Amino acid sequence: MAELTVTIDTEQQRQAISDSFAKLDPRYLVKNPVLFVVELGTLIGLLLTVVPGLFGATGSRVYYAIITVLLAFTVLFANYAEAYAELEGEAQADSLRALQTETEGKVLEDPEADLEAIDEDDYEAVESDTITQGDVVFVDEGDIIPRDGTVVEGSASVDESAITGESEPVIRQSGGDRTSVVGGTEVLSDSIKVEVTSEEGESFLDEMIGLVENAQRQKTPNEIAMTILLSGLTLVFVVAVGTMFFFGEYLATFADGFAGLDIAELVALLVALMPTTIGALLAAIRVAGMTRVTRRNVIAKSGRAVEAAGDLDALILDKTGTITTGERVAQDFHPLGDADDGDVVRASYQSSLYDETTEGRSIVKLAEKMNGAEPVTESDQSDAAADEPGSAIEAPRSVSVDLDGADLSEENFVPFSAESRMSGIDLDDGTEIRKGAVDAVEEYATSVPGKLRQESNRISENGGTPLAITVDKQVVGIIELQDELKPGIANRIAEIQKMGVETIMATGDNQRTARWVADQVGIDEFHAEFDPEEKIELVEDIQADGKLVGMTGDGTNDAPALAKADVGLAMNAGTNAAKEAGNMVDLDSNPSKIIEVVGIGKQLLMTRGSLTTFSVANDVAKYFVLLPAILAAAIPGLAVMDVLNLSTPASAVTATLVYNAFIIPLLIPLALRGVDYEAQSGAQLLRKNLIVYGGGGLIAPFIFIKAIDVLFVALGVFQ
Structure with a gap:
């Protein structure tokens, strides 16, 4: 499956840097409370740099200047993360726009x-x-x-x-x-x-370009909830740190050598304790999730659809085109009654020579192959085995029969009709040959072998489709058609199930065929002889149990169910009604793509959760770094918490701010790429998340802040 080509040149990267400064506008940053508070802290630091004694501050102008610069870098790096992610989205819109041609x-x-x-x-x-x-x-x-x-x-x-x-x-x-x-x-x-x-300007590409551009700027429900949470945490830390100023003034009245808490250090403590990392990367994660979907040639009409894909509880899959290839091909010929292999092969070949359907062409090909007894090579066997276990090709039987079609006239070909449900040919000598659905042939034929139904049921139970073949209204055998499973589909469905998503197959085929396919690929539940109108009822029944459901479709009759489903993936090749009803459109028109979309949605949620865990763990670690360093002079008992034994309070504050600022650009690639995601249960993912990102978030600040402090000592800074 090809991906949309997205390239970001040097000029666009310069634009991202320029946008980082443009996003410093307080009217824009107020939408992100964490970064807005950091910007206010930067302004306070700038005031202290210009007027060092303001607010009773006692530090040097150089110290305040360093703090101001580090706070400014924190905001700029956060803005750059969002600007760069939006740049990828704009590049994808440009790649779609380049496809538009005037003709x-x-x-x-x-x-x-x-x-x-x-x-x-x-x-x-x-x-x-x-x-x-x-x-x-x-x-x-x-x-x-x-x-x-x-x-x-x-x-x-x-x-x-x-x-x-x-x-x-x-x-x-x-x-x-x-x-x-x-x-x-x-x-x-x-x-x-x-x-x-x-109309002009309202084409599919115009709509897709607009969706790609607008989707980069719309917050999803989960992101809105996360923003509210971060706003609450920010407010709590502002109140807590603001209270500490008065607490410091109180301590200064009886603690020798302690002059109170410096306003700049309190600002640094506030910025360090707030979840600045996830606050800075939240928008980038959202935009990157949309970008990954678009790169798979799927246009999502909103970020809500991508997130919903990650939260799906059930997935409705059609059989034809999603689980199977959708092309029925001839697999074997089965003689009945007094007929032999040669009779069935000859009649099947003659009735299909001018049949231009996929089934007709495959019947001619199989008849010619059996007559010539073409061997199957080792490479054919290995390729088939690699695609799907148990799908190795078997060599066709050798049947010696005259397949000369020179005496067959295309004018005598009888095309398939919905009324007769048969097709065939009338030979020049008056012989009538017909092939078609078993029940239709039973009504047409005057002589029907007793084993016709038994053999046709056996073929259906093995996932095949039987076509009965008659010569002069006498049934001579059955053509077995097989709708082959898509390569690797069983493994992909197993991956979806490991994610905790129930898989449901809805097909119009009979019970026997549906059960065989479901057993082969491991589907959790299947519905056979299913009318398209029943799909919406199935969606509603699943949603009534409080579950989120996804499905694919391409026809007008799929539109109601696509609109009702939480994730509706419409095919680009389908009808306009289907594309308008779905909240995603697959440019490749590959129904099984929804399985990939679910994985991308899961990865998006996993990335946000992982970086949130890392950010919160960072805050906990920085708390144990800064608080002892700032208050140890007034409360000697806090020295037991000073596990890093940093050189000076000023060094502790500065080293923490350096780490706090530069961890953001270091995590931008991870936010854009997404964390490595494997199909696992929720409990396994939570455990991995806590160990890898929670543990890493606790340990990383101690290591890097201590290293920065050692560097300051070596350079003679803050001595």
């Missing part, structure tokens, strides 16, 4: 004109920006689709690599759920008529 469109004067007979006299070539919603355009082989729309007639192979990054062309055709086309993509073969569904 000509062939607007039909008569939208009802026969597609096969359209020539230059039937349309007017105009610039794409003059085409309006509702116009019907003719797009021929080699043409660029001028505007987003719906295929109303015809079928064509379309190159969507500019949008998805995938080189494999896709089929877009009228009817069904694969009608949507995107402006700027190229028709590689055939021709189609497209009804334009968007």
